[in-house]
Amino acid sequence: MKPTIGIAVLSLVVSLAASAANYVDPVGGNDDTAEPGSESLKYKTIQAAIDNCPANGTVSLADGTYEQSATLMLTNGVQLIGTGYEKCVICAAAKKSIRIVIMEGADTLLKGVTVCGGIRDAYTNWGDACGTGIMMR
Numbered sequence: 100m101k102p103t104i105g106i107a108v109l110s111l112v113v114s115l116a117a118s119a120a121n122y123v124d125p126v127g128g129n130d131d132t133a134e135p136g137s138e139s140l141k142y143k144t145i146q147a148a149i150d151n152c153p154a155n156g157t158v159s160l161a162d163g164t165y166e167q168s169a170t171l172m173l174t175n176g177v178q179l180i181g182t183g184y185e186k187c188v189i190c191a192a193a194k195k196s197i198r199i200v201i202m203e204g205a206d207t208l209l210k211g212v213t214v215c216g217g218i219r220d221a222y223t224n225w226g227d228a229c230g231t232g233i234m235m236r
Contacts, residue, residue, distance in 0.1 A: 119157075121136065121142060121148040121151055122142065122158075122159050122161070123144070123147075123148045123159065123161060124141040124143065124161040125143060125164065126161075128142045128143035130142055130144055135152070145158065145165055145189070146169070149171060154176055155176035155177070155206060156176075156177055157180060158179045158180070160187050161187075162186040162187055163186075163187065164188045164189075164190060165188065165189045165190070166191075166192050167189060167195075168192040168195055168197070170197050170199065170200070171201070172201050172203070173201070173202045173204075174203045174207065175204065176204055176205075176206035176207060177207060178207070179200075179209050179212070180210050180211050181211035182211055184211065184213045185213075188213045189214050189215075190216035191215075191216035195216075198233070198234050199214050199216075199233065200214060200232075200233045201234045202234070214232060
């Protein structure tokens with residue numbers, strides 16, 4: 100019976116570690132001093148938080164506007180969760196023709212944010228490389 104209890108406790112610890120959140124604050128965060136899973140030492144950029152997020156983890160966004168100059172890739176079940184579409188905005192940087200978010204995988208989630216901005220390059224075809232917004236694969 101003791102090994103079963105030990106296995107159950109180990110399983111719970113592994114499960115909690117895999118679901119840890121990385122926190123992002125566009126004003127008070129700092130990518131150089133942030134610590135994964137720390138609510139007090141937050142990341143400044145979404146990409147840094149995603150890069151340091153374990154599979155099936157969460158990136159939690161504080162209120163604010165997040166300006167993107169490159170595409171955010173959400174894979175491996177990572178969940179990107181904002182504080183609500185009225186308070187949490189992800190925008191393409193001025194005059195950037197980027198796809199703001201690409202989501203891959205069944206467990207990947209984008210919730211509680213507004214995605215806006217970007218332009219479509221007149222010389223780009225309507226394929227994968229143009230425009231702004233969200234692509235789900």
